[in-house]
Amino acid sequence: GQQVMQIPQYQHVQEGEDFTTYCNSSTTLSNIQWYKQRPGGHPVFLIQLVKSGEVKKQKRLTFQFGEAKKNSSLHITATQTTDVGTYFCAGNAGNNRKLIWGLGTSLAVNP
């Protein structure tokens, strides 16, 4: 079936270091969404990418959607302790009723 793989599963960084998580789909996606879940919280929408090769920025966060619309990445520049949490990618593959979710990347930031 359709799968979205996300790597790495865990990442520990020192505050100030950069962080990247990658998302790879087995099928072409119509869009990719990124969510952040703080420890003990619920997933919160960050951004949606729709166009092939699209790049969007939110302050220190940079999101990319691959040319083939099968992969995506989230890059955080100069991490802060407030970045701690699990980052999920999720995509629609034609059927817009359901999202296909990655397993998430848990980010820990040492102050």
Place this chain on the structure above:
Amino acid sequence: NAGVTQTPKFRILKIGQSMTLQCTQDMNHNYMYWYRQDPGMGLKLIYYSVGAGITDKGEVPNGYNVSRSTTEDFPLRLELAAPSQTSVYFCASRPTSGRETQYFGPGTRLLVL
């Protein structure tokens, strides 16, 4: 708008007991979803609905039932609780058209002993 609300926040069940997890949204969203999230894991779709009176199975529907009699409410029913159903349950909703963002409720933590 309150967004997506879920009750209860936390519940302990004995094996074999039943319960209903409530989910309500006030954004007039047609699409609603139930997910479960086991500790340290991702989200697994249990059931979803594209509108009142319409429900469909997700990837892990066994042991659960849903109904959608109104646009606002999407309760999840556990008939015979099992320890494997210990998890955090999230309800989410999204509009039919436009950006397909899912809005999540705060979750219900369920412990089955």
